[in-house]
Amino acid sequence: MSDALLRFRERFPILETTNYLVSNSLGAMPRTVPERLAEYARTWAEEGVRAWGSAWWGMPLQVGDTIAPLIGAAEGEVAMVPNVTAAQALVLSALDFRGGRDTIVMTALDFPSVRYVTDALAEKFGARVVVVPSEDGVSIDEDAVIAAVDDRTALVAVSHVLFRSAYVLDAARIVKAAHDRGALVALDAFHSVGVLPVDVKASGADFLMGGVLKWLCGGPGGCFVYVAPRVRDALAPALAGWMGHARPFAFEDSMTPSPGIARWLGGTPAIPALYAAAEGPKIVREAGIERIREKSTRQTARLIALADERGYTVAAPRRPERRGGTVAFDVPHAYEVSRCLLEREIIVDYRPGAGIRIAPHFYTSDDELELAVAAIDEILASGAWQRHAGRSTVVT
Missing domain, CATH: 3.40.640.10 (Type I PLP-dependent aspartate aminotransferase-like (Major domain))
Structure with a gap:
């Protein structure tokens, strides 16, 4: 589907090299x-x-x-x-x-x-x-x-x-x-x-x-x-x-x-x-908050659907009018998986009691959401998460 908001991607340098899904924690830096x-x-x-x-x-x-x-x-x-x-x-x-x-x-x-x-x-x-x-x-x-x-x-x-x-x-x-x-x-x-x-x-x-x-x-x-x-x-x-x-x-x-x-x-x-x-x-303001909200509602609904397909516990509201811009789901070994995602330039964060938080913004493409969840599948299936078992970091 056409997404007019993707024209703003060029204004955020980090989007050229990463799948940036953590704007609920730190938004991408504008080029200016x-x-x-x-x-x-x-x-x-x-x-x-x-x-x-x-x-x-x-x-x-x-x-x-x-x-x-x-x-x-x-x-x-x-x-x-x-x-x-x-x-x-x-x-x-x-x-x-x-x-x-x-x-x-x-x-x-x-x-x-x-x-x-x-x-x-x-x-x-x-x-x-x-x-x-x-x-x-x-x-x-x-x-x-x-x-x-x-x-x-x-x-x-x-x-x-x-x-x-x-x-x-x-x-x-x-x-x-x-x-x-x-x-x-x-x-x-x-x-x-x-x-x-x-x-x-x-x-x-x-x-x-x-x-x-x-x-x-x-x-x-x-x-x-x-x-x-x-x-x-x-x-x-x-x-x-x-x-x-x-x-x-x-x-x-x-x-x-x-x-x-x-x-x-x-x-x-x-x-x-x-x-x-x-x-x-x-x-x-230029992008328009109503357009941003409409896209956010659609993309967070897709994330919930992807989590449901895999049987993950979703710590986010189901009703769109009650849901902000973030979806958290508690995948197995969530902390370790989040570290593996960061290594792959898929930028998310982890919170105890919620799991992996994914936060698309107006500059996020639909494909980036699919790729992030597919990466979680591969990390769990391959056991790649195990190299982070027992480790911890100050910033999660």
Whole structure:
């Protein structure tokens, strides 16, 4: 079948030499990124400290404006931050848990790093964390999330798409129920933005955080936070920095938060990461998120069918509207098989409890999916996986 999105393949050099099926972990690098990083180096070399005035100072908000259309936000509503863990900490530090609302609701399938910082700060702030369990290790019952929200809940902090299974939560339903009970909602959209449509206005989320690392093909170090205008100026993060000051170059002794989204900035950002961060989102916008979602739904359905034919346990939702961009299936000796695939330039990853994760993106051909599963067949049949038995690596 004809696939118009394959015309974008030429913009990603790694696709020339690999079968790249891991965009849920690290998106392919756009061909223009080296030029942008060279521009950063040239600007620093030629302008020195003057680069702050000519190019760098406004970048955290300028790159945020590039991402804003992909989440249904307006210009001036998105700021870049170092990572989603930091974004979660910013949100938590802006809340007051002393006035009767002392509870944070999360789920058992949220990304661990976000759980770590929430647990630690909750203890410091005198808050408590309520964790909604999963019955099957794949999904979260939204009714259970809603039932956990009461008049003590300050924040519901959940993932839009679960990282291990790619299960899609009905964010708008959770937000409405939380708001009805007087709670705020923070959505972790790292595994949704760039592979399925996201609309912060339609969902009603108070906060949304994500990053360009994965589906947006923007590289490490570029994450973003959206804060709804209705709460943006009413709150100020305690984890403040000079770039969030109303008068940063006055170097005043006390903090006066900047108006608007700028108050959510911290200290000096990693400028090289911001140079790289905008390139992928531009391509995703050009490709069109609706077209990307349509292709992703079709290709992930094909992966599930291939796994079913072989009797593998699939750790991904069957219903397309509940499925993000990743399919995980637990083949025999999954970790060892994943290492063999990497040796063959078939780039996937492995997660305990899920197995091999395969994540096609808009630049993936149908043939590449068939070839990857055929390679798994051959690795198992030949016993090639055995040379990795008993070994382990830090990065999986």
